[in-house]
Amino acid sequence: MYPVMLHLCSKPIVVIGGGAVAERKVVGLLDGGATAITLVSPEITDTLRELVREGIVVWQQKQYEKNDLEGAFLIIAATDCASVNTEVLQGKAPNQLVNIADNPGQSDFQVPAVYRNGDLSIAISTGGASPMLAKKIKRDIAHLFDEEYNEFIKFLSMARQRILAEISDPGKKRVLLREVMSDRFLSSGSRAELFEELLRRR
Numbered sequence: 103m104y105p106v107m108l109h110l111c112s113k114p115i116v117v118i119g120g121g122a123v124a125e126r127k128v129v130g131l132l133d134g135g136a137t138a139i140t141l142v143s144p145e146i147t148d149t150l151r152e153l154v155r156e157g158i159v160v161w162q163q164k165q166y167e168k169n170d171l172e173g174a175f176l177i178i179a180a181t182d183c184a185s186v187n188t189e190v191l192q193g194k195a196p197n198q199l200v201n202i203a204d205n206p207g208q209s210d211f212q213v214p215a216v217y218r219n220g221d222l223s224i225a226i227s228t229g230g231a232s233p234m235l236a237k238k239i240k241r242d243i244a245h246l247f248d249e250e251y252n253e254f255i256k257f258l259s260m261a262r263q264r265i266l267a268e269i270s271d272p273g274k275k276r277v278l279l280r281e282v283m284s285d286r287f288l289s290s291g292s293r294a295e296l297f298e299e300l301l302r303r304r
């Protein structure tokens with residue numbers, strides 16, 4: 103499998119089913135920046151109802167039909183009825199990406215467990231071997247990339263922009279980019295000053 107980071111803003115997404123699994127996928131999609139989710143399901147969970155009430159997702163209260171997939175960029179089939187999920191798989195166009203909750207082998211993509219902290223996202227996949235392990239690894243690594251790390255990444259983003267704008271020599275650029283992400287900067291209480299000094303000395 104090939105991991106990617108998808109921009110989901112404004113991309114039409116259709117989720118078939120409205121139970122616990124659909125809810126988890128919808129929450130994950132929203133965390134990932136999705137803004138155009140349509141749910142197709144006769145019933146949905148309370149949390150999903152709340153998202154519909156707030157206008158965050160659209161709900162078509164009905165059973166799945168093939169034309170529900172029209173125009174979708176990404177599709178998730180998470181009903182408790184295997185034959186409906188299979189119909190979705192058969193109904194999708196070759197260029198539409200589908201995840202079938204009960205059929206990882208036939209899905210175009212699987213959903214990883216995701217640890218997020220600011221701009222840092224770490225996706226964990228076991229390729230379907232053990233979703234629970236993926237969830238556990240996510241919890242296990244959280245302490246390695248805490249709030250402090252988030253601040254560090256913000257600093258690195260700023261420092262990288264400055265280095266790319268101000269240094270033209272490719273070798274020097276690389277040395278500086280490596281230097282700012284070193285432990286010296288990670289553990290420093292005065293990164294900004296240290297960085298200015300580094301640029302002056304370059």
Ligand SMILES: C[C@@]1(CC(=O)O)c2cc3[nH]c(cc4nc(cc5[nH]c(cc(n2)[C@H]1CCC(=O)O)[C@@](C)(CC(=O)O)[C@@H]5CCC(=O)O)C(CC(=O)O)=C4CCC(=O)O)c(CCC(=O)O)c3CC(=O)O
Binds near residue numbers: 201205206227237
């Ligand atoms: C293949 C995959 C396809 C996909 O959904 O994309 C898939 C498939 C299936 N999951 C099943 C069960 C469970 N899934 C979870 C949890 C998560 N499942 C997620 C992903 C994936 N699940 C993809 C592979 C990911 C990978 O392995 O790397 C996570 C990571 C992301 C997410 O869903 O958002 C999310 C944790 C999120 C988090 O909290 O971080 C739990 C635990 C729990 O709920 O606490 C259980 C119960 C325990 C158990 O059964 O292990 C079943 C059996 C259904 C049945 O019993 O019939 C199938 C179907 C099958 O295996 O055939």
Ligand SMILES: NC(=O)C1=CN([C@@H]2O[C@H](COP(=O)(O)OP(=O)(O)OC[C@H]3O[C@@H](n4cnc5c(N)ncnc54)[C@H](O)[C@@H]3O)[C@@H](O)[C@H]2O)C=CC1
Binds near residue numbers: 121122146147
């Ligand atoms: N991939 C994953 O992470 C996991 C997948 N599963 C699989 O996902 C399936 C769904 O699990 P839950 O959400 O817990 O089930 P659930 O029973 O809570 O929800 C099923 C939903 O599907 C809807 N539905 C039923 N028939 C439909 C139709 N014809 N058209 C549209 N919607 C329809 C129902 O209204 C309900 O909202 C399970 O059958 C299981 O095989 C289960 C656990 C984890």
